[in-house]
Structure formats: C-alpha cells, structure tokens
Amino acid sequence: MSASTQRLTEIRTQIDDLDEQLLGLLNRRASLSREVGQLKSDSLDIVFKPFREKEVLNRLNALSPGILPEDHLRAIYREILSSSRRLQQPQTVAYLGPEGTFTHLAGLEYLGRSMDFSPCPTLHDVFLTVASRKADLGVIPLENSLQGSVGQSLDLFLQYNVYIHAELFSRISHALLATNADLASVRTVYSHPQALAQCSGWLRTNVPQAVVVPTESTAAAAAQAEREGKGSAAIGHPRLVERYGLKAVALDIQDLPDNWTRFLVIGPTPTVGSSRDKTSLLFTTPDRPGALAAILNLLADQGLNLTKLESRPLKGEKWKYVFFMDVECDLSQEQYENTIKHLTSLCHTMRVLGSYPTGPHLYGAGITQESS
Template sequence: MADADRIQERMGSVREDIDAVDRELLALLNRRAELSLEVGRIKRDDPGVIFKPFRERDVLEKLRSLSAGPLPEEHLRSIYREILSSSRSLQRPQRVAYLGPEGTFSYFAGIQFLGHSVEFLPQKDLHGVIRSVHARECELGVLPLENSLHGTVGQSLDLFLRYEVFINAELFCRISHSLLTAEKRLSDITTVYSHPQPLAQCGEWLRLNLPGARIIPTESTAAAARRIKGEKGAAAIGHGNLAERLGLSVLASAIEDQPDNWTRFVVVGPVPADREGRDKTSMLFTLPDKSGSLAQVLNILAREDINMKKLESRPLRGEKWQYVFFVDVECDLNHEDYRQLVDELKHVCHSLRILGSYPAGMYFDVARTADGSERLVTE
C-alpha cells in the first residue's frame, strides 16, 4: 500500500472516531440542556438573578483541575463559557445592558464574561446601563469602572450614588486600540472620532502621527466607527474587530501610548450576589466634616487586617466641598463575621453603602489576535 493510501486510511479512521465522539458530546450537551431547563422550572417563581458567578467559577475551577490535557485551559474556558451561557438562557432568557452600540469594548467584555447566548441590549450612555438594571428592564449590566492608565470612570461611580444596583462580578480586560478608516494613508486623515477614554489613551500617538487632525469625542468607540462611514478623511479609534464588522480598514493597530493598558469592568445586577466567602467587597461612604474621620475608617479596617485595594474620593453632587469615598477591600463584608465591623463603620461614617461582594476578576486579553480569538492572561 502506498504511503498516500495509508495516510488516507488512517485519516478516515480518525475522522470516524471524531464523528463518534461528536455524537457522544451532542447527547451529553442535550442532557445538560434538559437539566438546565429543569433548574429553570424549579426556579420559575424565584425573582433572583440567574447569573451565579461563584457557582460558575467553581465549575470552571473544578473542570480545570480535572482536565489532563491536551485541551488548553483557555480553550476549556471558552467552551464552557458558551455552555454556561446557554444554560442560563435555557433557565430564563437574559437581557444584558451595555454601553453600545455593538462593537464597543463593553460589548466584547460582556461576550467574554457572559457568552453569546444572552440578549445584549445596547444603551446610548452609562446612565442607560444602570437605569435599565435598576428598573429591571435588564437582568444585568456591564459597566467600565476604571482604567489602569487613566483611573476611575467617574460617571460610573456617580451612578452608583443615584441607583441602588450591586456589583456581582468583575473582570479585567487588556485594551488595545486600532485606527479604523476607509482611507488608505495616514496623510488622508483629517478628523478622528472616539470615546474620550481611548482618545486620552492614544493621545501621544495622535500628536506624533496626526498632529493636524481634529479630535472629536463621541459617546462610544462603536458609534465613532459607524459615524465615519462615508465621511471623507475621517477615522475612528476602537476595537480592531469593528473594521471587519463595518467594512473598514485597520490603518494602524496597537496605537495606545502604553501597551499595559487594562480596563476593569463590573457586572451589575439589581440584587447582590448570593453566596458567602466572596473575595472582594466594594463600598461607598461619606464622612462627617471633622478631623480624623477618614483615619477612623482606615484604622478599623487595619485593625482587622483587611487589605484595601482601592480608595478614591469623588465630589458629592449637590454638596459643595463634600466628598464620597469609593473603597475596595479584600474580604466579604457581608459575612456574619464582619457584622460588628460594619456597624462600627456605619457609626463613624455619615453614610455607608455596600455595593457588592464578588469573586476577584480574571484577566483577559480582548485585543484582536491573529485568529480573532481572546486570550486568558495569568496574573
């Protein structure tokens, strides 16, 4: 038998084995779908949120520990992201608000975390994201909270003051920006559109490469990309995948001034996540106008050996020279063990609100790779 015939015979045998495995997988996936439907029937009258970040984290971690390979961990997570997404939608259809339109970094972060089997509803601004969750028009919302280079998205913090919604989960995404356009050369670009954050993150590149271009802020990167279609001399800064979606070209990629550019996104819901043993807690508090107020809060946390990951103050709207503090700590302040501590904090604060306790987020590189995939980053 010729070598080509032996190769063809072996390939035929392997393909038969793959077909058999696919039939087994299909049967098991349908069995899992039946169980998801049964969970949905059991929870039919439960008004809570279907998304269970702790349960999903436990499932993924258990599978990771059981997997002997050769399936890479990032492939395993991608596959189960979609299985879990399908499971949630079978239990109850999910509507998720995000800063739209489709193609923004918030959209890609939502896909990365929640999968494709949910109904993503674009909102024209961050206020729309929070308001739709608070009004229960959407079960969840995806919100950018802070950037590693340019700090907190102030509007997001301000909205937590106006609406009672809760952080259920977080994820960190590496952000890489591309210059999108229908033009062929940089010298043809006279106007650049984008959201203010990407414009700031690419400021030095714009000054060096497009010093004469008008810089015009828009409500989102995707809106900017849609706006330039048909506009001569126009370009937009946004996710590289937008070019393919909108029939544009990527004239330059990785144009951010600092390559280590991460954005922290949070998934918010109308109620808190529902399990003890959480990794992080976020809270907002205001203080009485007297010396030592902030020191009292910090001393209470230090006494209990609680590590503070973030402390930021914001002007309190409607109150001149008054501030609200946003804090992340590495513990579950909703746990019974911390009840006395929280009571102490309430006593020394003018107001205190726990925004949520949730699992520590994973790090994902959602920049466009050669094959268009997204990559888990170990931190």
C-alpha cells in the same frame, strides 16, 4: 489510498464519533439546566451566579488531563454556562452601545453569546435600565490601568440603587480604523475621550494634521468615520471592522502596551449565597478631624486589605466628598457583622454595593487568565 490518507480518514471518523457523544452529553446537561430553572421558577433566586461559575471553571481546569489549553477550556465552558443560564431564564444585559464597543465585547466574552445584549446610548441609561428592571444585568467600565477611574460610573452609583454582581478585566487594544489606508489623508479622528487620550502620542506622531473629536463611544466613532468616508478615521477595537465598512489601518496604537479596563456586572438586587472575594462600598464621613483615618484603622485592625479608595465630589454639596472603596474580603459573611456595624457607626452614610468574586483577565477572542 496512502497510509497517511487512511489514517486521516480514521481520525476524522473518531472525531465524528466523539462529536456525537459530546452532542448527547451537552443535551443531557441542557435538560438538567432547564430543570434547575423550573425548580427555581417560583423563587427570586438570581440566575447569574458568578462565584458558582468560577468554581465550575476552576474545578474543570484542575481536572483537565490532556493537551486542551486552559484558555480554550474556559472559553468553551463560558458559552456552555451562558446557554445554561438562558435555558433557565432568558436574561437581558444592558451596555454602553452601539454594538462593538469595548464594553459590549467584554460583556460578550465574559457572559457569553446566549445573553440578550441591549445597547444603551449613555452610561446613565445603562444604570437607569438596570435600576428600573428593564434589564437583568448591566456591564459598565469602572477604571482603566492608564487613565484611572471612569468618574461617571462612580457618580451613577450614587444616583441609582444597583448592585455589583461581578467584575472582569479586559485588555484594551486600539486600532485606527478608516475607509482609506492612507494616513496622510486623515483629517479627523473620532473616538471616546479615554481612547483618544490613550493614543495621543501615536496620533501626534503619525497623523499630526488630524483634528481629534470625542464621541460617546468607540463604536459611535466607527459609525461616524464610515458615514464620512475618506478623510475620517476612528479609534476602536479591531473587530469593529466586522460591523462597519472600515479597514484596520494600524493596530495596537495605544501609547503603552499594558492597557487594561476593569468592568463591572451590575444588577437591580444584591447577590446572596457563596463566599466571595471582594466587597465594594460607598460612604461619606462626618465633618471632624480623623474621620477617614478611623475607618482605615478599623480595616487595618481587622487585617482587611484595602485595594481601592477614591473620592468623588458630592453633587449639590460644596467641598463634600463621597468615597468608593474596595476591600479584599466578603463583608456579607456573618463573621464580619460587627465590622459592618462598626463601619456604619464611623461613617456619616454607608452603602454596600456588593460582594463578588475576583474577576478573570480577558485577553480577547475568549483567551482568559483566571484569578484564583
């Protein structure tokens, strides 16, 4: 036996020993997680605690002394935390289906594979499923860095009493998927309207003969392209080829490379406890001059940073609008009690959608960048 072969055998033996130690530690951790669930079984405490999980990930990253990359460490522990949640209490997550949509993949990456993911045919059904407590959580797209807000998601917050528990940012990478690799044979391209818009330049240049057809989701587009076969293609995540009989004919076909979508994790009840980084609100203003300015001036006087403000038509009332707002602070804290009272007095109606930690940036396949 050569020296290198002998050394390889020694290393593998050491790895086996470490794996056995890790297995024991993981099971000890699992037992403690289950005990936590048993202690909380008589309470209404929410199992998914994004701020606590963010604290755990940041602490471990700061303690990590070796060569294990930060993104690998976070990906490993996201799955450990997902398993811990399931041991405490199995949870169902509603999302815009079918399997393989960007929403589904972002949810898997953020919440982990130990959650029970339940596909819904429309965003409306996601909100309805969560609001009626048929799912513990839901994952929805809120806005895209290129296309702006998903108006339907904002509108559905008006219709259903659900609350924001967490946010995450996922890099969107589009691929052209088809059964045949010949671009000249493509006659129809299916996808979600936002995906079609984000790839419109590439489509005009590379498949000018194709007719674009919008679908409810990118995964639905892949299923349609698979059913029709030659001549049909879909735009979606490259990993859709794992679920459908398609090939990735072209990768990264989005017109602009820095393409991100902000997703929200929603639940039927508000979160409580630990300080959070951001608060989202819905409000309407009185019909008088300076009403919106008074609200913005209050936030400025309090030194609060406004990161998003968007108006949406108020359904059933002509030329009336509702505003969606993000503020960089935890307005649920006692120190902001008077601020909330003052805001309420300035608004015609106001609803706090939730306070939650700033979300991570997910690059796919478990690669992340955490916001501090």
